Amino acid sequence: MKNLKCTYLLLCFMLTLPTLTGYAQEITEPKSPDSWKQAYEPFRIAGNLYYVGTYDLAAYLVTTDQGNILINTGLATSAAQIRKSIEKLGFKYADIKILLTTQAHYDHVAAMAAIKKQTGAKLYVDEGDADVLLSGGSTDYEMGRYGMTFAPVRADKILHHKDTVSLGKTKLVMLHHPGHTKGSCSFLLDVKDSAKTYRVLIANLPSIITDKNLDDVPGYPGIAKDYTFTFEGLKTVEFDLWVASHASQFDLHEKRKPGDAYDTSVFADRKLYEDKVQELEVVFHKKMKETYRFK
Helix, strand or coil, rough: CCHHHHHHHHHHHHHHCCCCCCCCCCCCCCCCCHHHCCCCEEEEEECCCCEECCCCCCCCCEEEEEEEEEEEECCHHHHHHHHHHHHHHCHHHHHHEEEEEECCHHHHHHHHHHHHHHHCCCEEEEEHHHHHHHHCCCCCCCHHHCCCCCCCCCCCCECCCCCCCECEEEEEEECCCCHHHHHHCEEEEEEEECEEEEEEEEEECCCCCCCCCCCCCCCCCHHHHHHHHHHHHHHHHCCCCCECCHHHHHHHHHHHHCCEEEEEEECCHHHHHHHHHHHHHHHHHHHHHHHHCCC
């Protein structure tokens, strides 16, 4: 039940913070679990896909012959760690050409503005999260109410469901998976090593963060419909390997230890994926029953 535990901790942090109104002007990083800040050894997941995040906040580097793509940036303090991880793998930080994110919450995008400025990379964002990123998180339907903000950043390109992001010979397909945020999304890409080609899903698993009934969420009137759409999409997507926005969501630390040899098979656990999605869907249906007072 790690996703539920993470959601509980996140709500606790939110309730301890003051509410901000309007766009964020002064950024103070919210209190966060140590695992979100703890450094972690970068490693090759499969082919040209690498893990460059912290112990729990996943960030992914996709390398190509025309530059690289970075997905998620973690906390504001994660920027230096991500740069160190990229360089430790033998790649150049300045070669980041495209920035992506799976969701516009501070634990995944707080370093986005800094990395964008440092590298000159272009930011591509799901349409549903563009305004939240521009406001530094203050317009988010839930976290904005509690001051869970970050440095504002403007999208260079807006993405929609099943749009393709291309760089060099690599193509990623963005899958619109809203609910957790209005523009939460997952990415599908093919990566190849000397053995074979793998279809990899970078999944954004949709935990519910609001404590309100789903027919009464200020700023997100269609949240229940979006969750339904997302769960249906997650259950039918086809892939060979999968990872997620948090290392804990795909049991990274149980499956792989620092220094382990390259082994793609540890990320091929379809049953774990289905169990995680089902666990979250059960919580969603329970919330729906509470919302409509079903017995």
